[in-house]
Amino acid sequence: MRYLNILKGKLGRDPDFVELHAFAVMWSEHCGYSHTAGYIRRLPKQGHHGNAGVVDLDGDFGLVFKVESHNHPSAVEPYNGAATGVGGIIRDVLAMGARPSAILDSLHMNSVIGGIIEGIADYGNSIGVPTVGGELRLSELYQHNPLVNVMAVGVAPHGNILPSKASKPGQVMVVFGGATGRDGIHGASFASEDLTGDKASKLSIQVGDPFAEKMLIEAFLRMNEEGLIDGAQDLGAGGVLSATVELVARGGLGAVVHLERLPLRESNMKPWEILISESQERMAVVTTKDRAERIIEIAKDHLLTAAVVAEVKADPTYRVFYGDKKIMEVPVQLLANAPEEPVSDYVPKDMPDFRKVDFKVVDAHTVFEQYDYMVGTDTVIPPGLGPAVMRVKGDGGYSLLTHSRADLAVQDSYWGTFIAVLESVRKTLSVGAKPLAVTNCVNYGDPDADPTDLAAMMKALEDACRFANIPVASGNASLYNTYGGRAIPPTLVIGMVGRADPKKIVRPKPSNVYAIGWPDFDVERERRLWEVIEYLSAKGAFVLAASSLVNVTHVKALRRLGLKLNVDVPRTEPAHQMVIVFADSVKTDVPVEKIGVLKWM
Amino acid sequence: MSKYRFAIDVQFKSSVRDPRGETIERVLRTEKGLPIYHLRLGKSIHLEVEAENEVEATRIVHQACEDLLVNPVVEEYEVRTL
Amino acid sequence: MKACIVVYPGSNCxxxxxxxxxxxxxxxxxxxxxxxxxGCDLVVLPGGFSYGDYLRPGAVAAREKISHEVRRAADRGKLILGICNGFQILIEMGLLPGALLRNSSGRFVSKWVRLIVEDVDTPFTRNFKSREVIKLPVAHGYGRYFKTDSAIRVVFKYMDDVNGSDDMIAAVTTEDGRILGMMPHPERAYEKLLGGEDGLKLFTSVVEYLRRNAS
Structure with a gap:
C-alpha cells in the first residue's frame, strides 16, 4: 500500500492484518479521492451531498444526479462490469431519497463491445429505469481501457431528500438488500491500478442482480415514504466498511459494527471479508431502534435480507466486532480521510490549432435500441438528436446529457475540457432548457507518472463552469486507466442537467436548414452563440448543437421520425462555434448560411 | 433423509427454431472454419433434492420440471444424476 | 367500473x-x-421483469397465488389485458396459446413499430378501424411469438419483422376476445408528448365497452 508509512505514523504502530485491508480500501483512490480532493475544493460548487448532487428544479422538486465510472470492471468482464456500474449509480441517486428516473451513458471504446452494451441494457431495462441516450465514442486510443461512465438522475419532492449521514448517538444502521458473499473483495483498490498483469484477474468482479436492485428500489422508497429513514448510503466500493464509516464520519460520530449479524450467502467468510465485501444491491440506512423493525419487515416483504448491523456512538471511534471478538478499533476520521496528494497549479496556454483526430462514426441507434428508453412514460425526446428531455408528471421537466471532447483533450487537455463544458451548454440551450448544474467524471491515466493533464482538466472544469456560471454538484474520478504503462487520453465527461418545459419542446419538422455561427472557436464569441441558440429555440426552431454538426446518428434519428435530411454540411475546425438550425427562415446578426432542407420521406 | 444431486438439460423441441444457436453455429463454421452442425442452445439446471431414496428424489425432480422448470409447449428435458 | 393492475415483484410498467x-x-x-x-372489471398484467425473468419470462409469476384470482376473473368473463411481461405471464398460465421466445436477433429491441389492427371485434379494439395501421413502442428481449394453434385470433400484427414472430404476430386473444395478450406497449402511447397516441384508442375501447355493459 502506497500510504503505509503515513498510516504507521498516524496509528503510532504497525497496522494489523484487518487494518491493512480496511485502509487499503478506504485510502484507495476510488474511495479516498487522494489525487482529486484538492482540485474538487476549488470548483464552484452547489448542492454537493454525500451520494449525489441535488439542485432545485422548480421550488417543489429537487433533481438528484451524478455520473460515475466503472471502467476497470468493464475492461476485465464487460457484461457484469457495465451492469454493476449501472446498479451502483442508481443506488447513489436512490440513497438521496429520489426514485431514479433516467440513465445516460458515456462510452469510449475501440469498437462497440457487445458485452458492455448488453450489461447496461439488461440491468437498466430490468429495473425499469429508462436509458435515454448518451454518447458513444469509438477510437483505438481506448483499446485496452474502455471507459464506461453512467449518469443517473432522479426527481423527488424536497421534503423527501435524505442526508448521507448519521446525526446523533443512539441511532442504528440497518444494511438491507442481497446477501453478502465474497464478491469484489478489494474491488476499490483494484479500480485504482494499471490493467496489465495479475491484478486484472477476474477475482474482483461482482455479478449484478437487477431483480434484487428493483426490489431494493421499491423497498427503499417505501421506507422513505413511511418516514423511517434518517440518513442513507449505498454499499458500493468498500462495502459495509465504507458505507458505515462515511455515514458516521460526515456526522462527526463513531460506530460499533457487528459483522456476525450480516446475512451471508457464502459459508466460512472471514470477518474482514464480510467487512469489505462489495456484494451488490445493498444499502445502509440510519434510523432509530424502534423504527428498525419496520425497515426489516419492508425489506423482507420485498424478498431482501436485512439486519441492524451497527450502532451510532458519540465517541468518534470505529469499532468492529465479530461476536464478542473485537477485530478493529481506529478513529473514524483517520479511515475517512485519505492522505491527499498535493495539487499543482495549471496555467492555461493559448488554444492550439487543433488537428482532426478521427473517432470512428457509427449509428448509435444500434446501441440505443437495446435500451428501454421509454419505460416510465416520461421520455419526451428519444435518443439520437441531442440531450434527452424528460417530463415530471404533473408539471415541468428537465434535460440531461453526457458530453466529452477527448479528441481535443488528447491534444490540449485544458481546452478540450473547457470546450466540452461550453458545448454542453449549447446542447442544453438547444432543447430550450436552462442549464442548472454539472456533474463530471474524470477519466485519467496515472497521476503519479504525469499529474499535469489532471491539473489542466480540473482547472478547465473550474474555469469553464465559472465562465458559464453553472455550479458543479457532484463528480467522480477514475484514475490509473493505463495498459502497459500507456494512458488513455485525458477524458473528462460532463453530465449536465437543465430545467426544461416539455410542453414547449420543439420537434423536427419539414423546414429549411441553416448553419449558424463560426467555423472556428473564439471564447469571446461563445455567449453570443448561446443567446442565438436560446432565441431561435424559443422562436420554435429545432437546433442541433453537435461537435460533428451532422452525423449518421442524427440522420437516422430524423429518418425514424419520417424525415429526410438533404444538406451540404459546412467544413469546420475541430473546435468550432457552429450549430444547425431547422426553421423556415432565420434572422440573426451572427453568420448564417442556408445549407439544405428537411422533408417528409 | 439423504441428498441427491441432479442435472436437468432443457432443450427446445426440434420443431422450434433457435436463432441464437444458429448464429453461434454459423460463426463457428464460417468464421472459425470448424465443421460444426445442428448447434442448439439450451440450458442446464443443477440442483440438490432431499428425499428418502433415489426413486423419490427422481420423482420430485420430474415434478419440479413439470411444474415450473420446463415449458412443455416448446421445451423438452432430460434428467441425469450427478 | 374498476380496473386492477397486478404488481408482481419485478413489474416495472x-x-x-x-x-x-x-x-x-x-x-x-x-x-x-x-x-x-x-369487483375488478378489467385486470391488467403489466410489463416488466417479474422475478427478474430469471427462468423464463413470466414463468415464476404465472405460478403465484394471484394466478388463481386471474383465472377466476377469466372464468367470470372479466376483461384481462397482458402487456409485454403480462402477455408472457398469460401464456405461461396457459390462458393464451403459444410461446414467447428470445427475439431472433438475440437482442433486446426497443423502438416504435408499425402494427396492423387485424381484429376490431374485441372489447379492446372496437375503436380502431379494421386493417388500420398504428404505431406503438415495443421493448422486449423475448417477444418472438411461436404459434402452436392454427385457429388463433390474432389482434395485432407487425408490419415489419421486429423479433421473428410467426406470421408477424404481435398480439393474440381468446376465442371470446376477452383476454388480450400483446407485446407492444399501448400505455406508452397515450399522449402526443410521448411521441404518439395510438395506444389511447385501446384504453378508450375498453372503457366504452365496460360503460355500455354496465348500464
Missing part, C-alpha cells in the same frame, strides 16, 4: 399503465400477490 388508465378516467388500483380481484 405498473405505474405507466396506472397513468394511462387514469388519463382515460378509469378508477384504478394496484393489486398485490395475496389480494383478491373481486
Amino acid at each position: 405498473d405505474r405507466d399503465v396506472y397513468h394511462a388508465l387514469k388519463y382515460v378516467g378509469v378508477d384504478v388500483n394496484y393489486v398485490g400477490l395475496d389480494d383478491s380481484l373481486d
